[in-house]
Amino acid sequence: MKMALLPLLACPVCSGELEFASLDDHPHEGAELDSGSLRCRRCSVQYPIADGVPRLRLGDAMKDGRVASTAERFGFEWHRYPGPRPGVDRDIFLEEVQLPPAALAGKLTLDAGCGMGRFSLAALELGAEVVSVDLSDALTRLIRTMRENPRLHVVQGDLLRPPFKAGTFDLVFSHGVIHHTADTKGAFDRIAPLVKKGGKLSVWVYGTPGPWSSFKTNPLRSTRAWLRSALPLVWVLVWARQLLSDSLRVVTTRMPFHLLYALCWPLTLLGAVPVLKYLTYSVDPQFGVRLIENFDWLAPPFQTKHTKEEVRGWFEGAGLRIVSQLAHGVVPKVGFLAERPGP
Numbered sequence: 001m002k003m004a005l006l007p008l009l010a011c012p013v014c015s016g017e018l019e020f021a022s023l024d025d026h027p028h029e030g031a032e033l034d035s036g037s038l039r040c041r042r043c044s045v046q047y048p049i050a051d052g053v054p055r056l057r058l059g060d061a062m063k064d065g066r067v068a069s070t071a072e073r074f075g076f077e078w079h080r081y082p083g084p085r086p087g088v089d090r091d092i093f094l095e096e097v098q099l100p101p102a103a104l105a106g107k108l109t110l111d112a113g114c115g116m117g118r119f120s121l122a123a124l125e126l127g128a129e130v131v132s133v134d135l136s137d138a139l140t141r142l143i144r145t146m147r148e149n150p151r152l153h154v155v156q157g158d159l160l161r162p163p164f165k166a167g168t169f170d171l172v173f174s175h176g177v178i179h180h181t182a183d184t185k186g187a188f189d190r191i192a193p194l195v196k197k198g199g200k201l202s203v204w205v206y207g208t209p210g211p212w213s214s215f216k217t218n219p220l221r222s223t224r225a226w227l228r229s230a231l232p233l234v235w236v237l238v239w240a241r242q243l244l245s246d247s248l249r250v251v252t253t254r255m256p257f258h259l260l261y262a263l264c265w266p267l268t269l270l271g272a273v274p275v276l277k278y279l280t281y282s283v284d285p286q287f288g289v290r291l292i293e294n295f296d297w298l299a300p301p302f303q304t305k306h307t308k309e310e311v312r313g314w315f316e317g318a319g320l321r322i323v324s325q326l327a328h329g330v331v332p333k334v335g336f337l338a339e340r341p342g343p
C-alpha cells in the first residue's frame, strides 16, 4: 500500500477517515507498506493490510452464504483466466468505457469490481492512476504490478460499502460487475457518489430483452444492424435463451463449483462448432477464455438483468448527465457513460 492511497479511503462502516493504526506502519513517501493495519478515526474499527492490500471488506458481508460463494467463485475463476491479453483487453475496455484513449491520461480512476484486473491494466497502460477494488481474492494477481507501478493501488472491499470518500475520482468504471451483487441498484447508488464534479461514471450490466417497446429501440452495433429486418424474431429468441439460461442457473448456482467447472468443458468444446456455438455463453476463439466465460455465466449466485430505461433512471436519479450509450449485439448489454455536472 502506498501513502497516496490513504487520503482516498474511508471507513466502510461509518465513512470516517482512516489512519495507520501504529506509527510504525507509516510508510515513507513512495514506499510500499506490506502489512500493518488501518483504523477508523471515528468508529475505531481496525482493518488489516496484508500482502500490501488494505482489506476493507467487512466480515459481516461474508456471513451471507451467497456473498461468500460469489467471492469464492470469482476468486476461483479469475485465478484460471488465461490473461491478461493486453491488446484485446484494451480494445474491449475502450469500447465499453466509451472514451477516447487520450481521455484516460492522468485521471484518477476507480475500477469498481476489478477481478484479476485486466481492465485496470488497460487503464493503467492508457496513463490513468488506477485504484482497483474487488471483494474476491482474484486481486492477488494484481499485487506484483501494484508493487512495480507507482500509479496502481489495490484495495479489497465490497461495492455495497465502497471504502472510499465521496467525490474522489475523475472516472469510476464498473463493467459487468454490479449485477453480481446482492443489490444491483444499491451498488450503483453507492459507487455513483464516488465520482467528483466534472468526473465520469461508466457502468454496464446484463440486459434483459424486456418488453418489445424497449427491445426495438436498443442500440445495435453497426455490424449487427442487419438484425433490424428480423427484430421481432430476434426478440423471441433472446427471451427463449434467457428463460433457458435462468432455468439452468437454478441448478448450476447450487452445485459444487468444481463440478460445474468440469461440466463447462464439453459446453466450451461446443463453442467451437459453427451455429451451435450460439447455444453456449461464449464464442471467444480462445478455449481457455470460453471456458471461464461459460463458468462466469453459470456460477455466480447473483445475476440480475435490466432494461436500458431502468438503468438510465439510476443515472438520472444519481444526478448524472448521460453522455453516451453502449451499442451491443443480439443479447442486450446495458451501459452508459455519464458525467457529474460541475466545474
Ligand SMILES: [Zn+2]
Binding pocket: 011, 012, 013, 014, 015, 016, 040, 041, 042, 043, 044, 045
Ligand atoms: Zn468507521
